[in-house]
Amino acid sequence: MGLFYWTIAADNLxxxxxxxxxxxxxxxxxxxxxxxxxxxxxxxxYYFNAHVLPLPSQ
Structure with a gap:
């Protein structure tokens, strides 16, 4: 589960x-x-909550 969150955070970096x-x-x-x-x-x-908070599109 934690690894899943880290993967999403990395994708949003x-x-x-x-x-x-x-x-x-x-x-x-x-x-x-x-x-x-x-x-x-x-x-x-933002980095550690990337799986919860959507990043602004612009």
Whole structure:
């Protein structure tokens, strides 16, 4: 079961990276100083919950 979740998380990793890059650019565009800790926490949260949370299409 755990391996199944890890496989799905790995499949979504590319989409996750794209999402994080776009989100970081959006925050920069809005001149919001992104907290590095909260950004890593967002990455951690999405990566380990990829089997529960659908990634944004864009």
């Amino acid at each position: 590319r989409g996750l990276i794209i999402f994080c890059v776009k989100e970081k650019k959006r925050q920069k565009y809005l001149k919001i100083q992104a907290n590095n800790l909260s950004y890593k926490r967002l990455l951690f949260y």
